[in-house]
Amino acid sequence: MEKLQTYTENLAILAVRALIEEAELTPKPGLVDIESTGSHHDMSIELMIKSAKSLEPAFREIAKVSYGRVPSQELREEIAAIGRQGEIDMFQATGGVNTHKGAIWALGLLVSSAAMNPGETSLDHIAKKAGKLALFPDRNLPQQITNGKRVKEKYGVNGALGEAQQGFPHIRNICLPVLYDSRSRGIKEDLCRLNTLIALMASLDDTCILHRGGAGSLIATKELASEILILGGVWTQTGWKVLEELSQFLIKCNASPGGSADLLAATLFLDYLYKNNTSYLSEFSKYSLIRK
Ligand SMILES: CC(C)(COP(=O)(O)OP(=O)(O)OC[C@H]1O[C@@H](n2cnc3c(N)ncnc32)[C@H](O)[C@@H]1O)[C@@H](O)C(=O)NCCC(=O)NCCS
Numbered sequence: 001m002e003k004l005q006t007y008t009e010n011l012a013i014l015a016v017r018a019l020i021e022e023a024e025l026t027p028k029p030g031l032v033d034i035e036s037t038g039s040h041h042d043m044s045i046e047l048m049i050k051s052a053k054s055l056e057p058a059f060r061e062i063a064k065v066s067y068g069r070v071p072s073q074e075l076r077e078e079i080a081a082i083g084r085q086g087e088i089d090m091f092q093a094t095g096g097v098n099t100h101k102g103a104i105w106a107l108g109l110l111v112s113s114a115a116m117n118p119g120e121t122s123l124d125h126i127a128k129k130a131g132k133l134a135l136f137p138d139r140n141l142p143q144q145i146t147n148g149k150r151v152k153e154k155y156g157v158n159g160a161l162g163e164a165q166q167g168f169p170h171i172r173n174i175c176l177p178v179l180y181d182s183r184s185r186g187i188k189e190d191l192c193r194l195n196t197l198i199a200l201m202a203s204l205d206d207t208c209i210l211h212r213g214g215a216g217s218l219i220a221t222k223e224l225a226s227e228i229l230i231l232g233g234v235w236t237q238t239g240w241k242v243l244e245e246l247s248q249f250l251i252k253c254n255a256s257p258g259g260s261a262d263l264l265a266a267t268l269f270l271d272y273l274y275k276n277n278t279s280y281l282s283e284f285s286k287y288s289l290i291r292k
């Protein structure tokens with residue numbers, strides 16, 4: 001019983017920590033970070049941190065109900081109800097600003113999957129099992145039109161739902177390999193994470209960018225991000241110059257890669273599981289690496 005409590009508690013703490021570390025990563029093109037609010041006029045770093053912390057009870061509850069279970073229709077709907085309560089908690093904490101809706105979705109599913117199989121060390125399996133859960137329909141989903149639904153219909157892209165249902169291919173095939181490859185070159189951790197974000201932006205059909213900036217913005221974002229990678233990464237002088245160009249471009253068209261930010265946070269969460277094998281992490285001190 002005590003072990004279960006420690007484990008589910010730790011998963012929730014790590015999910016919040018991933019959100020805070022994503023927000024604090026600086027610089028990030030178009031997104032909220034420590035030095036800039038990017039293309040978001042109603043957000044700040046303080047608001048992002050407050051929002052992240054407000055989500056801990058929802059993640060804890062998701063971990064608790066998922067513990068030792070397998071993906072099923074019943075579990076899917078239980079998680080959806082908790083996720084929606086998490087959204088309410090977020091809006092309450094932020095005074096109505098959508099700081100983390102997409103992140104609740106991705107991290108909620110991954111927390112659930114990690115709790116289903118305590119001790120699972122394959123990040124691939126955790127991401128794929130989260131995808132199996134997302135394949136069950138949520139029959140209680142409110143029938144409201146969202147920004148994501150609008151652009152998915154208009155441009156025929158997958159969006160957050162498709163990414164999850166496919167078992168998070170961007171995390172498995174791009175983020176984790178890029179993050180680990182960058183680290184193996186001895187690059188500073190912040191730059192490894194930033195390069196991972198850029199690799200995501202070069203490939204993801206981010207409905208946040210499509211909704212605010214249209215197809216032209218998404219194409220240009222992907223091109224500039226790809227150029228950074230071709231130039232050798234954000235740590236090269238020429239790569240850094242294009243990164244600055246990308247930031248200016250996103251601000252100019254008021255677009256933001258919110259979906260990529262969510263998947264970076266989800267990658268960091270999986271990375272903590274890998275590094276710490278959290279199943280029995282008992283000495284973890286709450287938010288130990290998080291700035292006050
Ligand atoms: C599937 C969700 C994200 C709704 O998606 P939809 O595209 O309709 O909505 P919306 O535009 O409001 O939000 C999408 C968000 O996803 C992120 N995103 C955008 N593009 C992508 C992408 N290609 N891949 C991943 N995430 C993306 C962005 O942050 C964006 O803001 C989700 O909110 C939902 O269905 N929630 C119900 C609660 C639930 O089932 N929770 C279970 C896990 S907690």
Ligand SMILES: Nc1ncnc2c1ncn2[C@@H]1O[C@H](COP(=O)(O)OP(=O)(O)OP(=O)(O)O)[C@@H](O)[C@H]1O
Pocket residue numbers: 022023030031032033040048098099100101102103104147208212256257258259261262
């Ligand atoms: N550091 C970050 N900065 C900004 N957005 C982030 C960050 N991290 C994650 N996000 C994601 O970006 C999404 C918010 O993007 P955006 O404001 O474009 O969405 P929206 O509310 O659908 O659009 P709009 O604000 O135009 O109505 C959140 O759901 C969140 O999950």
